[in-house]
Amino acid sequence: MTLPDSLVVVPLTNKVLLPSVVLKLTLRGKEASALTRKFFKLAEQRKPMYVVCVPMHPTRSSLPDDRWLMLSPSQDRLFDHGCVARIMRVQRAGLGAFTVFVEGISRCKVDRVTTAPEGAGLATVTHLDHPSKAQLDQAKDDLISFKALAKEFLTKIRELQLPDSLTTQLAKLIDNVSPLTLADLLVSVIETTFEEKLYMLSTTDTKDRLAKATEWMTRQLHVLKISEQIHSSIEGKLSKKQREFYLRQQLDAIKKELGESDGFSGGKDEDDMAQLARRLDEANLPKEAATTVQRELKRIKKLQPSSSEWSVTRNYLELVADLPWNKHSDETLDIARAKDQLEGDHFGLDHVKKRIIEYLSVAKIKGDLKAPILCFVGPPGVGKTSLGKSIATALSREFHRISLGGVRDEADIRGHRRTYVGAMPGLIVQGLRKTGVSNPLFLLDEIDKLVHSTHYGDPAAALLEVLDPEQNNTFSDHYLNIPYDLSNTLFIATANSVDTIPEPLLDRMELIQLNGYTFEEKLHIAKSHLLPKQTKAHGLEPEQVLIEDPVLLKMAENYTRESGVRSFERTLASVVRAKCVQLADLREHNREQDYNPKVDLADMEDILGIATFEKEVAERDPIPGVVTGLAYSGSGNGGILFIESSKMPGKGELQLTGSLGDVIKESAQIALTWVKSHAYALKIASSRDQNIVEKSDIHVHFPSGAVPKDGPSAGVTLVTSLVSLFSGYYVPTTTAMTGEVSLRGQVLPVGGIKEKVISAHRAGIRKIILPYRNRKQVSQDVPDRVQQDIEFVYAKTIWDVLEAALVISDNEKWPIRTYESHL
Incomplete structure (x- = not known):
């Protein structure tokens, strides 16, 4: 083989190429581009390309990084001996660099170095003969x-x-x-x-x-x-x-x-497999997992790396090695710190904080405790997801959120079997791999939005084993196919409603209800968190946006109607942006001293437009047949609701209007039946067998007819409205009531007491009639200031409601009841 005497110089920094040795180099610059172009051209002609690799004096090298090599150094920086090399392969390395593989051919002596037209160094060399x-x-x-x-x-x-x-x-x-x-x-x-x-x-x-x-x-x-x-x-x-x-x-x-x-x-593959085997050995696998892994390791050694089965097996072994079989994060059981964390992150939600502190206290005393499966249920925006993050921080656990909304494939939870192309582990195992510890906090977000019973399987059923504290210590993922202990993992699920959660799944979780924030709570949250956050986000100082409590309350009442504070925060952002516009305009005209940081009630309409929601107020003219009830909306807000009854000549038919649901319609039927059966005791019939609606039709209407209404809380209000209509007695406009009634006249408890009472207080109600069995909710949930302003009457039967509600004048109330003998 005849080698050329004039070769392109490739200088080596801290490297020496010897004959028969393969060396990897990284080159860049226009000289490198010219070299690679020449190589590809010769490769097309099936001709080899030779260069001379000459070491550089290390003491004289001024290169900032050994990975980048120049091709045109001066001769006095080069060693006087080099190695003629054949370029084997060239690859692009990005950023204008090229990876070049060279193989040493023979030794040579560098006689002279010149510069080629393209800028590269050309060396005239003397080839050293092989030994004789x-x-x-x-x-x-x-x-x-x-x-x-x-x-x-x-x-x-x-x-x-x-x-x-x-x-x-x-x-x-x-x-x-x-x-x-x-x-x-x-x-x-x-x-x-x-x-x-x-x-x-x-x-x-x-x-x-x-x-x-x-x-x-x-x-x-x-x-x-x-x-x-x-x-x-x-x-x-x-x-x-x-x-x-x-x-x-x-x-x-x-x-x-x-x-x-x-x-x-x-x-490389052999080296990676050795590393993988070492990682599996260090993972301290359980006995069953170790047996499976050893079998797979023996099997993969018999496979060709180019086969798809080799790749599948290797991915499986890497998953096993990555899982935290015995890795735990240090859980901090500091009760005082946890209380401060929860109080600092969330306002209110006392019952949720109480449950978390209970769990921590028991775990601290006992030293070990199975993690409970909690489910936060409440309307959107009340802080369910962020509460999960706060709990993880309070416990010093790794946090991982799994969004279950719209998940329809059972394999998303339990993983695919490895026989499928593109098989992957389920969301639970993937989360464990990502967190790297076996005791993280998993937030199963929107568990009520799972798609049920499709031809892909039932993902809700796949969660049954995950969320059962008695079973999840041997959870089996289809891909992993080895039991994995989930008993140390704390699962917290969130849902807007429990209606779409299957009963078996619901039975495995401890439900914690999160009601919507009241306006007073929203006011505190806005002052403590939302306004400072938005002010900082828009580049203003805290003193440059001043909003007083009445303005914040008006924004919450008239421009947002939601359970949480997301829309409220967006409304605050609109106000802060308006102040940014004012400040920027004044700065451009050098009048920044005229800027007024205060936002008044009068500014609301200019900034936010006409109020979206009007504040409900109690009617001021008492009319027989018109009664004020209390309502609870699905968004977490309460409100007052008027029920109007009227009679007209007819044949005893009952007409209901106001976009009513089936429950309220049935409540109206029960109310009319009860009034008809107790008409004599109510002194609205002259004899026991008189039909008070024999020649009359009854029409009951719920105003705001375009708003759908349903729920078991209007029974006592309907009875009171009908009795008021037939007796001529009326209910004062400052009196409201809520509760369901049975056919025997028993007053049954209802939900949403806190929201209903607070909304009634805001509407001017001063007397509220509630079911007797709801008295604890008032004492525990209703703010003290509201309890002081309102008179509460707790009724066990509908007679208690009528006695407390109906009056004929300011000085004459419903007659002393003598109904016991008629029951």
């Missing part, structure tokens, strides 16, 4: 000795349990290549300095080269023997780590010099 037969005969004993030394080195490497593919290749090299070539290769593999490699490159005498190579190989063997003695004298983890240190050191050096770090002979 006479020289080889003279060094015959040295060659035999070095080969024996190389075999001893191979034996020691095998004892270190390097991958079989590397030791096999090294054995082939020892058997098939000449000792001189082997010397160049091994000097590049073992631990030698830059100066020693330079000496090896520039020395032409065969005996001298072999002598130095033998000296350095002997030194390396001594190091390995000493390390082996250290291994045998130190037990446990230290021995394993030290052994792995030398093992990894030799492996990296051999792979680097053989060019196998980029997959020339499968060495």
Whole structure:
């Protein structure tokens, strides 16, 4: 093979290329581009391209980063010997850089370096002849000795349990290549300095080269023997780590010099599998998992890396290695800190905070406690998701949120079986892999939005095992196919309604209701959190936007009607933006001193437009048949509701209007039946057998007819309205009531008491009639100031309601009841 005498110079920084060694280089610049273009052109013609790799003096090198090499240095920075190399492969590395693989061919002496037109350095070289037969005969004993030394080195490497593919290749090299070539290769593999490699490159005498190579190989063997003695004298983890240190050191050096770090002979895959096996060994797997993993490891060694089955098995083993089988985060059981965290993040929600503090207290006393499965139920925007984050922070646990809204595939929860193409573990196992600990806090968001019973399976049914504290210690994911313990994981689910959650799933969770915020609570949240947050987000200082309580309350009442504070926050952002516009305009005209940071009630309409919602007020003119009831909207807000009754000539029919649901319609039927059956006792019929509606039709109307109304809370109000209509007695406009009534006249409890009472107080109501069994909700949930302003009457029967509500004038109330004898 004839090599050219004029070659492009590739300078090497802190590297030396020896013959028969493969080296990976990274080049950039216009000279590198020209070099690669020439390589590709010659490759198309099936012609090799040769360069000369010349080491640079390390003391004179001024390159900022060894990864980027120049192609046109001055001659005085280059070593006077180099290695002619053949370019094997070129790849783009991004950012104008190229990765070049070169293979050393022969030694040469650099005579002169010039600059080519494209800017690259051109070297005129003298090729150094290979040793003659006479020289080889003279060094015959040295060659035999070095080969024996190389075999001893191979034996020691095998004892270190390097991958079989590397030791096999090294054995082939020892058997098939000449000792001189082997010397160049091994000097590049073992631990030698830059100066020693330079000496090896520039020395032409065969005996001298072999002598130095033998000296350095002997030194390396001594190091390995000493390390082996250290291994045998130190037990446990230290021995394993030290052994792995030398093992990894030799492996990296051999792979680097053989060019196998980029997959020339499968060495990378072998190395990765060794690392994977070590990670699996360190994972402290349970017995069943360890057995499965060992079986899969033996199986993957028999597969070809190019096969799809090899890839599937490797992905599975990596998942097993990544899962936190025995990794726990340190849970902080500091009750005072947890209280401060919850109080600082959320205003109100006392019953939720109480439940979390109970859990922490029991866990601290007992030392161990199965994590409960909590489910926060409430309308949107009341802080269910953010409360989960606060609990995780209070417990010092890793937080992971899983959105279940719209999930329709059972495999999303339990994973796919590995027989499917693109199989993946379920959301639970993926979350554990991401958090890296076995005791995180999982937030199962929108659990009521799961799609049920499709042809993909039922994801809600797949959650039954996950959310059962008695079963989830052996949770089985289809992909993992190994039992995994979820008993240390704290699950918190959120839902807007429990109506769409299947009963078996609902039975596994402890429900905690989160009601909508009252306007007073929204006022506190706005002052403490929302306004400072929006002011900072818009680049203003706190004193540059001043909003007083009446303005904030008007914004909450008249411009938002929601359970949470999301719309309220967006409304506040609109006000802050309006102040930003004012301030920017004044700054442009150098009148910043005229800026008024205060926002008044009069500014509301200019900034936000006409009020979206009008505040409900109690009617002021008392009329028989018209009664004020209390309502609770699904958005978490309460309100007052008027019921109007009227009679007209007819045949005893009952007409209902006002966009009513079935429950309210049935309540109206019950109310009319009760009034008809007790007409004599109510003194609205002259005899026991008189039908008071024989010649009359009854029309009951709920105003705001376009607003749908339904629910079991209007029974007592309907009865009172009908009795008022027939008796002529009326209910004062400052009196309101709520509750359901049975056919026997029993007053039944209802929900939403807190929201109903607060909205009634805001509307001017001063007397509220409630079911007797709702008295605890008033004492626990209703603010003290509201309790002081309102007179509460607790009724067990409808007679208690009528006696407390009906009057004929300001001085004459409903007659003393004598109904007991008529029951």
